[in-house]
Amino acid sequence: DVRMRLANALSKDHPSSVVLQQFADEVREKTDGEVSIRLFVNGVLGSEREVLEQLQNGAVDITRVSAASLENFDPVFRVFSLPYIFEDEDDFYEKMRGPVASTVYQATKDDGFQGLTFFDSGARSFYTISKPIETPQDLQGLKLRVINSNTSIRMVELMGGTPTPLPYGEVYTALQSGVIDGAENNPTALTIGRHGEVAKYYSLDQHQRIPDFLVISNRAMEKMTGEQQEIVREAAVHATEAYRGLWDEAVRKALADAREMGVEVNRPDKEPFRRAVQPLIDEYRRDDTVGPLLEQIVSD
């Protein structure tokens, strides 16, 4: 019998936890209970970075992590943090189901783990305390919290804002007191993270669509028979399909709830933002590790 641990940093009722439980159930059922997966939610086993290390060391077998966390383990994942490489949600799913994904699934094999499937984590957009963002000029002089990633820092710089790294847990108070003028995230940050209580403008410039990946350690893979591996792979793909509906619903609800909280939502023209970050894209096109993959994504 194979027993595995699956770690998810998000809460129990987050769509990803819901479908990962379904994934675990499906695997158990189809392998007649020979492969059982125990789900740990809420980040109880550690941050995404820690869990990836645990994956390399055999304490955890499967985990859902953001591509942003993976880029510190393998630079090829930086490509997903680049702004405006996907047109919209449909384009995202189309490209991610194609050869791009299978390339990156295999990319980390040397690091001890491999990809099973991807999840959409939504489009990231700016939210601010004092004014809606219509053009990149509106970002001028604004201190914007970004995630700890060089790509995100460069992106905000190119758009004209002032990137300000802060731990996620401090964003609420920092917005409230004006330490920062805004941040960027998908709409659930406004509702579940309650940032919408203080940031009253959400501008859907949709600059990034950083996918999450479900990754499994090589060791765990090797513990299973070929047939079981196939079942796991298939169940993972089913999870992605089930997730899309749940996640879209969650995003819709988050936007509606945000409006209810008094957040004004606007849709700026994306073109000027796209032009502003073009130098970053060009720079990565010349990069040896990321270039070919980027070419593949953008040219499709």
Add this chain to the structure above:
Amino acid sequence: MLSFKRWLERVLLVLMATMLIAMVCLMLWQVTTRYLLGVPALYTEETLRFLMIWMALTGAAYCFGTNRHLALDLIPSLLPEKAGRVLYLINSVVVLVFAGFVLLLGGWKASLSALTQMSPIMQIPMGYAYSILPISAVIIFILQILNVFLIMTGRLRLPYAKSGAGEL
């Protein structure tokens, strides 16, 4: 031998205090660059975290040497001298096993395996940050063994406070 121990401890103490002062300065610099200059320094957050980790583990080694770790010495302090020495020996073995496995072996492996993992902002291999674990383990070994030797030969008093009040 006692003078070597004192010297090593003094070096550690100077390093710890220096790192603490550097941390205060860096944090104030972070506030200054963001609030007064309007251009937040990007490297301070990561540097501060790594400095704190290094300070804590350097300091942990110092505290093993000088018996400053928080401990409950109520029962050991009630024991007669001889039994106290035996207990000290047992406790030292526990410390050495702990340091040998968790900090030295585990830390060494973690440092090696994290060499290819980069820190998000400064792109420093995480293995460098981890390397303080085995370094501090080596110092703990030196200091703890010196302590055992000095206590067994009666050149140092048992650390279990007769007053029962922990020293802080």
Add this chain to the structure above:
Amino acid sequence: MADPLNAAFVLFGIFFLLLFMGSPIAVAIVSSSLLVGIAYLPPETALFISTQKMFSGLDSFTLLAIPFFILAGDIMNKGGIAIRLIDLARLVGGRLPGSLAHTNVIANMLFGAISGSSIAAAAAVGGTMGPLQRKEGYAPDYAAAVNIASAPTGILIPPSGPLILFSLVSGGTSISALFIAGYIPGMLMGLTVMIVAGIIARKRGYRSSVRSTPGEALQIVLRALPALGMIVVIIGGIVIGVFTATEAAAVAVLYALILSLAYRMTTPREYLRIFCRSAILTASILFLIASSGVMSYVMTIAGIPDMIADTILQFDNLIVVFLIMNLCLLVIGFFIDLTPAVLIFTPIFLPIAQQMGMDPVQFGIMLIFNLGVGSMTPPVGSVLFVGCSIAGLRIDQVVKPILPFFFALVIALLMVTYIPWLSLGLPRLFGLM
């Protein structure tokens, strides 16, 4: 050992064995966790986890507030700031029976309002107030007990290291909301200690001898103003967005440094000593924090938190559940110091409390209040240790004098538990939640 109950017995069995043997608490935590971890994970993996958790337990920006608040507290203590606050406290508490005891409590609360650590308060205020009380004929054990029982007010009254720690472990509960929420329970704690101290003082006939003329009073207030200004700078700076709650700790260090330089009560050599002493204290606390991550990981893998949650939730009655939770925490507080207890037990009890409808902010206040009481009870308690060593007493000498305070504080704790308004009234008023 798949049974969580067995795992819990083995884990805590080894832990307490090592603890009573006099092993450093951090070593006892990691060693017992590692041994139990091996039952669930391959030895190599269990070892890796222990190492990783020790590292990542320290790898947190928010945690930086703790060394800084310790440092700021020590500078205030030695730099002439604490003594000015104590003078002010003497003015306020001067006319009540047992006035020096009240002074001690008020001074701890004032000190707490500018520092984030109860240990610093116990050392700073106790060091000055102890000798004064002895001179007036107060029993030394009584004086020490008052100091020990009131020092934890400083971790409820903001700024507060433990509340920052709680925010961190609970997954980002608003620090501002927690800070504002701490005022009333912190003052309730101080008031409770003052009532008990007053009753005892009246019985023993301790009286006050301090009388100040209006001129002297004015002078005392004026001398204390710069120190009180620190409250304005720290809380004000956070509120208007100059710095975050974590950064505020470094600003507190700067402010205390400037004031103490102005007061010229400290030599350069003493400053060096302050930095060294704070570095040592910080390191020993951080090492403990690092170690506790290993234990909570192993408990999670072994299913211990779920087991405890299921057991407690069986009662399905709000009053009973919170009563049991508080009893558990009080017992835990006897043996485990505040910092590791916050780290280990927040993930276990917070989900239960939330399930029973308690707001995380109120839970945080209740938890810190409870464990604050735990930090003054024997055999393990940082405030107890510091309070005793500053008074030159053995732990067993202060056990009896602390008892009445302990029971009174438990009543106050139950008020904080069952009256949400005490914690949530102020943050709601300021629109923080």
